[in-house]
Amino acid sequence: MQNRSKKIRLGIFILIGTSILLFLIVYITAREFFRESDTYYVTFRDISVSGMETGSPVKYLGINVGTISKISINPEDITSIIVELALKPGTPIKEDAKADIVALGITGMKAIEIRGGTNEAKLLSPGSYIQAGSSLASEITGRAEVIAKKAENVLNNLQVFTHPDTLAQIITTFKKFSKLAQNADQAILKIDSLIAQNKQNLHFTLENAAKISDSILNVTHSLKETTEKINLLIQSDSINQIIGNTRDITQKLKESDISQLIEDLARVAKQTKELLEKVDDDINKGSKDFLENQEMLKATLRNLEEASRKINNNPSILIRKSKAKNLPDDLFKD
Structure with a gap:
């Protein structure tokens, strides 16, 4: 009786376990x-x-x-493989996005990774084809080719570098550099000696340069102040008034009768010329009279000198009142 009850319990347990397992299988498969x-x-x-x-x-x-739902060969092009992707609803796939093949760790398993895409590009609708990107193998192959090409270039350069002619040129260049270094060392020593000998002169030169710099700075400040004064003068009312007066005079000259003004000026010039000629004649005539009066004055002085001499010699002449002959006053009576 007890064995039977145990068998019944075991059967019930197995039935319940099997039911649960089937339910889980169906649930996962259905999901x-x-x-x-x-x-x-x-x-x-x-x-x-x-x-x-x-x-x-x-x-x-x-x-x-998402996941890869199917992998198949394209029946229309046997060189291409079509991979079907099942992505979560609403995944934003852009038209310029690319699907690359990437490795999952070191297991050798591969997966698809979608990269790229810009915000300006349009979204791909479900059922569309995503652009194929690169694969890890192709990237490794491309990098290997680049590395091989660079290695080949390095080997070629080493071959050229180790050529006897190239080595000879390098040795000659090194010798020239060594000689150049020696000459440079000697030149530096000479420069040091010159600096030591002319240290005082250099000191005076630097002081003079500093003084000249100060003078230039002062001149610059003076020029700046002068420029500011000129600007103030230009911006003052006096300059504006002068410019305004010049403009008014120019306007009046434009409005006046230029031909009449020229005629008036010609008439004034003619009258001035006549006046100058008259003054010149009067000056000439006055000069002539002045010369005649000068001659008469000289004669009078001579007569006075002669009378003084006679009076000194013979004062009795004044008592006799003798009449002198050829007096200058007689000439004026005529």
């Missing part, structure tokens, strides 16, 4: 089957997708956004 997703496609041409399997993750800048 994966009925889960909503946005489908996109990527076509890889002449690129190996080894290590990529259905269910491998799809990442967008490192974030899991």
Whole structure:
């Protein structure tokens, strides 16, 4: 009886466990089957997708956004592989985004990572094709080619560098550099000796240069002050008044009768010329009379001198009142 009850309990436990397991299997399968997703496609041409399997993750800048739902060969182009992606609804995929093949650690498993895309580009609608990017293998191959090319260039340069002619030129260049260094050393020693000998002169030269700099600075300040005064003078009312008066005079000259003014000036010049000629005649005539009067004055002085001499010699002449002959006053009576 006890064995039977144990068997019944064991059967019930197995039935319940099996039911729970079936329920979990159905639940997970149904969730994966009925889960909503946005489908996109990527076509890889002449690129190996080894290590990529259905269910491998799809990442967008490192974030899991879906899985690979299917991998198939394009029946119309056997060199290309079509990978179907099941992404979370609402994942923003831009038209300029690219799908790259990346490795998952060191296991050899591959995944898809979507990169690129700009804010200005339009969104791809579900069911569209995403541009295929590069794969890890192609990147390694490209880098290997670049490294090989650089290594080849290095080897070629080493071959050229180790050529006997090149080595001889390098040795000759080193010798020239050594000689140049010696000459430079000698030149520096000479310069040091010259500086030591002319230290006092250099000191005086520097002092004079400092004085000249101070003088230039003072002259600059003076010029600045003069410029400021000139600016103040230019901006003053006196200059404006002079300019205004000049403008008024110019305007009056424009409005006046220039021909009449010229005629008046010619008439005044003619009258002035006649006046000058008359003054010149009067001056000439006065000069002639002045010369005649001068001659008469000289004669009078001579007569006075002669009379003084006679009076001194013979004072009795004054008592006799003798009449002198040829007196200058007689000439005026005529």
